[in-house]
Amino acid sequence: MNSEWAKLEQQLPAMLEESRKQAAKGNVAEYIPELAFAPADALGITVIDLQGRMITAGDCRLSFTMQSISKVYTLLLALMDNGEEGVFAKVGKEPTGDDFNSMLKLELVEPGIPFNPLINAGAIVISSLIHGADPDEKVERILAFFRKLADDPSLSYNKDVYLSEKRTAHRNRSLAYFLKDNEVLDEDIDVEEVLDVYFKHCSIEINCRHLARMALVLTNDGVDPHTGEELIPRRYVQIAKTFMISCGMYNASGEFAIQAGIPAKSGVAGGILALVPGRYGIGVIGPALNKKGNSTAGVDLLEKLSQAYDWSMF
Numbered sequence: 151m152n153s154e155w156a157k158l159e160q161q162l163p164a165m166l167e168e169s170r171k172q173a174a175k176g177n178v179a180e181y182i183p184e185l186a187f188a189p190a191d192a193l194g195i196t197v198i199d200l201q202g203r204m205i206t207a208g209d210c211r212l213s214f215t216m217q218s219i220s221k222v223y224t225l226l227l228a229l230m231d232n233g234e235e236g237v238f239a240k241v242g243k244e245p246t247g248d249d250f251n252s253m254l255k256l257e258l259v260e261p262g263i264p265f266n267p268l269i270n271a272g273a274i275v276i277s278s279l280i281h282g283a284d285p286d287e288k289v290e291r292i293l294a295f296f297r298k299l300a301d302d303p304s305l306s307y308n309k310d311v312y313l314s315e316k317r318t319a320h321r322n323r324s325l326a327y328f329l330k331d332n333e334v335l336d337e338d339i340d341v342e343e344v345l346d347v348y349f350k351h352c353s354i355e356i357n358c359r360h361l362a363r364m365a366l367v368l369t370n371d372g373v374d375p376h377t378g379e380e381l382i383p384r385r386y387v388q389i390a391k392t393f394m395i396s397c398g399m400y401n402a403s404g405e406f407a408i409q410a411g412i413p414a415k416s417g418v419a420g421g422i423l424a425l426v427p428g429r430y431g432i433g434v435i436g437p438a439l440n441k442k443g444n445s446t447a448g449v450d451l452l453e454k455l456s457q458a459y460d461w462s463m464f
C-alpha cells in the first residue's frame with residue numbers, strides 16, 4: 151500500500167492532465183445561473199488516506215458548491231434524527247433510471263414517494279425530516295454536522311448560489327408542491343421553508359480537500375480518523391455507501407460501477423466525492439458536465455485511477 155501511495159503521488163499529475171482533455175466534451179451547468187461562471191476546463195483532485203497523508207493535483211484549490219453531493223450527508227443526518235423506519239416511510243431505496251430532477255415516476259408508481267434520497271424529489275423530502283424548530287435551526291444543524299465531517303469550522307453556504315437557485319428553481323418547486331399534494335410532505339409543512347433548507351445545503355461551499363475529508367469519514371465507517379470519535383453510526387454509513395453505488399452518479403451509476411466500482415456522488419457544480427473503502431477519501435472538481443450531469447473529466451479521472459490501481463470493490 152505504501153508503494154501504491156508513492157506511485158499515486160508520482161503519476162497523478164500526468165493522469166489528471168490526460169483526463170482534463172475530456173472537459174472539452176462537457177458544458178458547465180447553466181440552469182442555476184450562478185454556476186455558469188465556473189471555469190469549464192478546470193480539473194482538480196485531492197486524495198487523503200487514513201493516516202492523514204494528502205496528495206493533490208491540478209485545480210484542487212478551486213471553491214465550488216456541493217449541490218447534490220450534500221444529499222448523502224443530509225440523508226445521514228435524517229437517519230440519525232429519525233431512524234431507518236422514519237426515513238424509509240418517506241423515500242424508497244431504488245434507482246430510477248431517470249434524470250435527477252424528473253417528475254415522471256412520482257405520478258406513475260404508487261405510493262408516490264420518491265424512489266431514493268439522492269434524486270431531487272427524495273432530497274427535498276429528506277430536508278423536511280431534518281430536526282429543528284425552524285428552517286434556520288435546521289440549516290445550522292446541517293452546517294454543524296458538515297463542519298465536523300469536513301474538519302473546518304468555517305464551512306458555510308454561498309449566498310449568491312443559494313439566491314440564484316432559489317430564484318430559478320421552478321422545477322424543484324413543482325416537485326415539492328407535487329409531493330405536498332401527495333401528502334409525502336405533511337400537511338403542516340411549509341413547502342417554501344423546506345425548499346429553503348434544500349437550496350442552502352446544496353449551496354454549501356467547499357473545495358476538494360473538504361470532499362476528500364468528508365469521504366474519509368465514510369471510508370472509516372463513520373469514525374473521525376483523527377479524533378476516534380464516532381460521527382455517524384456504521385449502519386447508516388453502510389446505507390449511504392450503498393446508495394452512492396446504486397444512485398450516486400444519477401442515471402449513469404451502473405456505468406460508473408462497471409468502470410470504477412467505488413462509491414461516489416456527483417453534483418452539478420462539477421464536484422465528485424468518492425472513496426476507496428478502508429483506504430482513501432477523494433474529492434474531485436471538474437465543472438464541465440456530460441448530459442447526465444456528471445463531470446466529464448472527473449469521471450474519466452476516477453475511472454482511470456480505479457482501473458490503474460485496481461480499486462473496484464467488485
Ligand SMILES: NC(=O)CC[C@H](N)C(=O)O
Nearest residue numbers: 217218250270352417418
Ligand atoms: N444534481 C444536482 O447537483 C442538483 C442539485 C441542484 N441544487 C438542483 O436541485 O437542481
